[in-house]
Amino acid sequence: MQSCLVDLLKEKLGFDEAFNYKEEKDLKSTLQRYFPQGIDIYFDNVGGEMLDAAVTNMNTFGRIAACGVISDYINSEKHSALSMVDVIYKRIMIQGFLSSDFSTDVFNDFMSMTRDYILAGKLCVLEGISYGIESIPSAFVGLFxxxxxxxxxxxIAKE
Incomplete structure (x- = not known):
């Protein structure tokens, strides 16, 4: 199934390259292999070892947008410390954010533009739908x- 996800990212969503971080034994060397020139911008939802590997492979003045830490949600007892030496010497900027940081005007503009992009085929919508109230627990656990x-x-119900 995991290689299907990589195929989906590359073929349907147009990514140049993709890999499943859960299948890799050495994330730092995997990122170096996929990004031999280094990483300038990284969007992080995972945290932990994946974020540490990204920091190691960041270019000078690289930027990281962080909006999730699924690795901490799954295993709150195992925290991976970032290489602060890399953060400092490479002058990496890490910015956390939440959607609630943005005003209603910005949100409304985002929704309008996103709708237009979806209708024009510039954005691809991927959804996994479970049916019935009894599927809520398994759907929730499946996220993690x-x-x-x-x-x-x-x-929950058909209209």
Whole structure:
């Protein structure tokens, strides 16, 4: 199944390269192999070892946008410390954010632009839909196991 996800990223979503971080034994060398010139911008939802590997492979003045730490949600007892030497000497900027940081105007503009992009075929929507109220527990647990692709939705009833 995991290679199917990589194929989806490359073929349907247009990524140049992709890999499943859960299947790699050495994330630092994997990133170096995929990004031999280094990384300038990194969007992080994982944290932990994946973020540490990205920091190691960042270019000078690289930027990281952090909006999730799924590795901490899954295993709150295992925290991976970042290489602060790399952060300092490479002058990497790390910025955390939440969607609630943005005003209603910005959100409304985002929703309007996103809708237009979806309708024009510039954005691809991926959803995993489970049906019925009884599917809520398994759908929720599946989020943390990586069983979903895209937005996870539980449809309670037909309209």
């Amino acid at each position: 196991r990586g069983e979903n692709v895209g937005k996870k939705i539980v449809q």
